[in-house]
Structure formats: C-alpha cells, structure tokens
C-alpha cells in the first residue's frame with residue numbers, strides 16, 4: 001500500500017479507541033496516519049485517519065499496535081491530548097471486561113454509566129497540575145447522549161442471545177494481574193457490573209479535555225467469582241476474536257449514526273464546552289499560574305486563559 005500522508009488538514013471530531021483484541025477497524029478508507037508529539041509524549045500508537053461517508057474518523061490502539069503497553073503504562077494523557085489536538089471531541093472507547101454479574105454473559109456488550117476507581121494512583125491522571133489547578137465535575141463519568149446512539153444501534157450486533165446492557169458500573173482495577181476471588185466478590189457486593197484495567201484515567205482525562213466520551217465494554221469472562229473457569233488471557237483473547245467482529249458491526253452502525261448532520265452538536269461536544277476552562281479559571285489565581293503548565297494546557301485549548 002502506498003504510504004499515507006502524515007498530516008491531515010481538516011479537524012477530526014470522532015475517534016474510536018480500540019482496546020484488547022481491537023487494534024484496527026476495517027472497511028473504511030485510510031486517508032492519513034498522524035503521530036503527534038504532545039507535551040505528555042507520543043500516543044500509544046500512530047492515529048489512523050479513516051474516512052466514512054466523507055466524515056473523517058480517528059482510530060487509536062490503546063495498548064499500542066502490538067499490545068506492548070500494560071494498562072499502567074498506557075500514555076493516556078498523550079492519547080487524549082493528541083486526539084483533542086487533531087480536533088476530536090467525541091470518543092467511543094472499546095474495552096474487554098470481566099463480568100461480575102450472572103446476567104452479563106461472555107460475548108455480551110455493556111455500555112456503562114458509572115465507574116469505581118480501584119487504580120492505585122500510579123498512573124498520571126490529570127492535565128491540571130504543576131501550577132494550574134482545575135477540578136472538573138465527574139459525577140457522570142460517561143456520556144448519556146452517546147449511550148442513546150449506541151442503544152439505537154444494538155440490532156447491528158450478530159449472534160444468538162448476544163445482549164447489549166445499556167447501563168452498568170465498571171470497576172477499574174490496577175492490574176496487570178487479575179483480581180483475587182475475595183476482591184472479585186467484594187466488587188460484586190458493591191454493585192459492580194464489569195471489571196477492566198482501562199477506564200481510568202482515560203475517562204477523567206477525556207472529561208478534562210471537554211470531550212464526549214463513552215466506553216463500550218465487551219464481556220470476555222466471569223473473572224474469578226463464578227463457578228466456571230477463572231479468567232486468563234487465552235480466555236479473553238478467544239472471546240475477543242468473536243466479540244471483535246461484533247464490535248466492528250456495532251462501531252460501524254454507531255459511526256453511521258454519529259456522521260449524520262443531526263448529531264453534529266454531539267460529535268463536537270457542545271454540551272461539554274467550557275467545563276474545564278471554568279474549572280481552572282476560578283481555581284488558580286492569575287499570579288499563581290505557572291507559564292509552563294499553561295503552555296501545556298494550551299496544547300489542548302489553544303489560547304486558554306490568554307487575557
């Protein structure tokens with residue numbers, strides 16, 4: 001294949017982040033591959049710009065194109081910053097998850113509406129630090145407007161009895177080791193629906209970047225609480241090779257829908273616009289703001305807090 005341009009001169013509003021087992025999406029026209037150096041380093045993979053009905057879509061492989069980044073090594077700030085910088089405001093993020101509830105069967109999809117943070121503070125998790133403090137609201141960590149679109153696309157999934165659950169709580173654990181049985185049962189008692197190692201800090205950073213962000217989870221196992229076999233990587237990968245096809249059907253339908261003119265306010269995240277600017281502006285007083293920190297944040301928001 002002839003090499004693709006390494007720049008793209010139109011804003012790309014929609015991105016898909018692929019997780020375990022989803023390192024590319026087929027069926028779209030590749031138009032460019034960009035790999036920006038952000039103030040937080042390079043993203044985990046080059047960003048593929050694909051065209052769908054004339055609408056550009058960005059695709060990024062969360063763990064790298066060869067799955068070389070462990071969950072705690074994923075450069076989440078660079079990923080979100082790079083996407084924001086090329087124009088992305090709407091992110092569909094896929095994740096392979098363990099099910100914590102009987103009714104969420106391996107191969108089912110879950111569109112979660114809540115997260116419980118069980119990461120251990122070892123991952124960089126904010127853009128607002130080092131002399132520029134901001135506290136964004138995170139009561140609803142995902143985007144209900146995208147959920148509505150995804151719900152309407154459930155019929156695109158194939159397979160007998162594959163269900164799309166339209167809400168749920170994702171437990172985001174540190175990993176990379178899977179949970180103990182006691183932990184798995186504890187998360188069930190907390191009302192956790194599914195478990196992964198990737199929802200955070202990605203969702204927090206997307207909120208700070210004023211993006212509409214929704215994770216779509218694909219159940220690959222029953223973790224280790226169930227009477228069936230305990231989770232291992234082979235089990236996750238096996239289900240992903242089937243689920244991955246379904247994810248591609250679902251994402252195709254979701255992208256068709258998001259590309260429609262009637263969804264232009266959603267894909268440009270008009271409903272999140274200004275949230276972070278407000279959070280920072282009313283926090284660190286002008287005389288306390290670090291010029292270096294401000295410059296970094298201006299990579300996300302050009303002209304941010306320029307008087």
Ligand SMILES: CSC[C@H]1O[C@H](OP(=O)(O)O)[C@H](O)[C@@H]1O
Pocket residue numbers: 018019020021062063071094095096097175196197198199233236
């Ligand atoms: C390979 S099993 C554990 C791994 O799978 C999930 O990845 P992702 O969310 O990127 O699909 C989970 O979060 C762990 O990183």
Ligand SMILES: Nc1ncnc2[nH]cnc12
Pocket residue numbers: 096097098099173178179195196197220221222223224231236
């Ligand atoms: N059981 C599990 N725990 C954490 N992350 C997962 N990803 C897929 N299955 C998982």
